Amino acid sequence: MAGGRVKKAPTIVELAQELGVSPSTVSRAFTAPRLLKPETVDRVRAAAAERGYVPNVHARALSTGVPRTIGLIVPDIANPFFPPMIRAAQRTAEETGHTVLVADTDGDVDREKRTIERLSAQSESLIIASSRLPGDQLAELTARRRVLFLNRDEPETARILVSSRDPLARATVRLLELGHTRFVYVGGPEGSWSDAERHGTVAETLAGTGAQLTSLRIPSGTYDDTLTAGDLILSGAPTAVIAFDDVIAHGVMDVLLHRGISVPGQVSVVGCDDTIALTTQPPLTSIALKAAEAGELAVRTVVVGQVSEMLTPQRIALQGELRERATVGRVG
Numbered sequence: 001m002a003g004g005r006v007k008k009a010p011t012i013v014e015l016a017q018e019l020g021v022s023p024s025t026v027s028r029a030f031t032a033p034r035l036l037k038p039e040t041v042d043r044v045r046a047a048a049a050e051r052g053y054v055p056n057v058h059a060r061a062l063s064t065g066v067p068r069t070i071g072l073i074v075p076d077i078a079n080p081f082f083p084p085m086i087r088a089a090q091r092t093a094e095e096t097g098h099t100v101l102v103a104d105t106d107g108d109v110d111r112e113k114r115t116i117e118r119l120s121a122q123s124e125s126l127i128i129a130s131s132r133l134p135g136d137q138l139a140e141l142t143a144r145r146r147v148l149f150l151n152r153d154e155p156e157t158a159r160i161l162v163s164s165r166d167p168l169a170r171a172t173v174r175l176l177e178l179g180h181t182r183f184v185y186v187g188g189p190e191g192s193w194s195d196a197e198r199h200g201t202v203a204e205t206l207a208g209t210g211a212q213l214t215s216l217r218i219p220s221g222t223y224d225d226t227l228t229a230g231d232l233i234l235s236g237a238p239t240a241v242i243a244f245d246d247v248i249a250h251g252v253m254d255v256l257l258h259r260g261i262s263v264p265g266q267v268s269v270v271g272c273d274d275t276i277a278l279t280t281q282p283p284l285t286s287i288a289l290k291a292a293e294a295g296e297l298a299v300r301t302v303v304v305g306q307v308s309e310m311l312t313p314q315r316i317a318l319q320g321e322l323r324e325r326a327t328v329g330r331v332g
Contacts, residue, residue, distance in 0.1 A: 012026050030048075071126045073105060074130070080246065080275035085292060085295035088292040116128070129150040148298050155313075158311035159316070165201050178330045183240050183241075218251075225251075226247075233252060234255070238267060239266075240268045240270070249270070270284075273291070290319075
């Protein structure tokens with residue numbers, strides 16, 4: 001205003017003194033609100049808005065030499081499984097005053113190595129989803145980097161697993177109850193922890209039942225390559241097909257459609273991740289996974305503690321839910 005004086009915004013110390021709290025409480029109201037009572041957070045933020053206080057998100061970077069940035073590395077950003085995870089991670093990071101840098105490795109081990117080194121220099125912590133690196137390299141990495149793994153069950157590391165074991169076992173039992181005896185498991189990318197868990201679950205559930213299981217893999221995990229593998233998928237005349245994910249399941253359903261095989265009249269189909277299940281015809285039975293919850297929990301885990309310390313090893317498994325729809329039926 002002409003002729004007037006611009007009112008200076010208070011410092012964090014001044015705002016804390018006015019509120020009768022510590023400067024760390026003011027800081028936590030913006031960077032770690034979960035550590036405070038909700039009423040305290042509301043009181044601090046309301047006072048900050050009224051006085052024009054803006055938290056300095058760069059202060060920590062200046063004092064530590066590390067920006068408030070989290071590196072999130074995924075193998076395939078186009079896979080429908082990852083966007084909900086990325087979105088949840090970004091939103092949670094915003095709450096804590098962090099920024100998420102997302103990188104896609106295209107499932108390539110060498111590219112993953114280069115990406116880790118590049119983001120390590122720019123980030124205080126790394127979250128690596130579905131790592132393809134050998135176990136010894138992961139052990140070396142966790143000894144010198146603050147890193148959390150998603151969907152890689154490596155001992156003595158901090159990891160969060162988006163598991164489908166329990167609901168997929170229930171889906172397989174359900175197919176057995178409906179009279180299915182010839183199963184095909186269509187797997188995804190080689191080296192995927194999720195694929196190993198899903199294939200292992202199906203095999204273990206069918207063991208000793210007398211049912212036949214044929215297993216094959218779509219290394220690229222794409223819809224088009226699934227169509228190309230149609231002859232192989234149907235070579236054993238299956239009555240039930242369980243796919244690594246919904247993208248592959250969609251390809252399987254279209255293979256069946258093009259050959260005049262009805263779903264579920266002649267062949268039942270089950271997907272996994274519940275990302276496109278409602279857009280298929282008929283709607284796909286699938287396993288709803290907690291990808292978004294994993295992204296949020298991963299960020300909340302890595303922002304706690306000193307950035308100079310490695311993360312404490314822990315294993316958290318988030319079980320999915322079976323969503324039975326129209327692609328599962330009794331053997332005709």
